[in-house]
Amino acid sequence: MTTTPGNTEAIDADPFVAAFPENREFWLAAGEGRLLIRTCDDCKRAHWYPRAVCPLCGSDRLSWSPASGRGKLYAFSTARRTEPQTTLAYVTLDEGPTMMSNIVDAVPETLRIGQTVVVRFLPSAEGRMMPFFAPLADG
Numbered sequence: 001m002t003t004t005p006g007n008t009e010a011i012d013a014d015p016f017v018a019a020f021p022e023n024r025e026f027w028l029a030a031g032e033g034r035l036l037i038r039t040c041d042d043c044k045r046a047h048w049y050p051r052a053v054c055p056l057c058g059s060d061r062l063s064w065s066p067a068s069g070r071g072k073l074y075a076f077s078t079a080r081r082t083e084p085q086t087t088l089a090y091v092t093l094d095e096g097p098t099m100m101s102n103i104v105d106a107v108p109e110t111l112r113i114g115q116t117v118v119v120r121f122l123p124s125a126e127g128r129m130m131p132f133f134a135p136l137a138d139g
């Protein structure tokens with residue numbers, strides 16, 4: 001894995017990352033626009049959120065693996081009284097796990113269950129790059 005020194009320094013200075021060092025690799029990749037998911041070396045299945053033990057088979061032999069960054073909109077809810085409006089969603093990744101995130105760059109009224117969405121990394125309030133999802137242009 002290649003990382004730039006700037007990314008590494010910012011990640012290591014982040015108290016949230018420091019509190020959960022087992023997820024440092026995830027945040028380093030996120031800073032580079034890559035989505036990683038925790039995958040079990042024994043049952044070969046991916047899960048979300050990252051855990052120390054596979055929730056599907058109980059193994060503690062886990063690795064980070066690259067995700068496609070594509071998924072399907074499983075459920076969503078738009079908070080219309082916030083400014084800007086925000087859409088909380090569950091996205092089922094192509095690799096199987098369903099993750100909670102927010103939908104960005106979309107008109108909420110045009111969203112539909114099952115449509116294809118793609119990951120888009122945007123900075124959180126703390127500056128950490130976070131995975132959000134946006135509709136696939138032709139999805």
Ligand SMILES: [Zn+2]
Pocket residue numbers: 040041042043044045054055056057058059
């Ligand atoms: Zn497993």
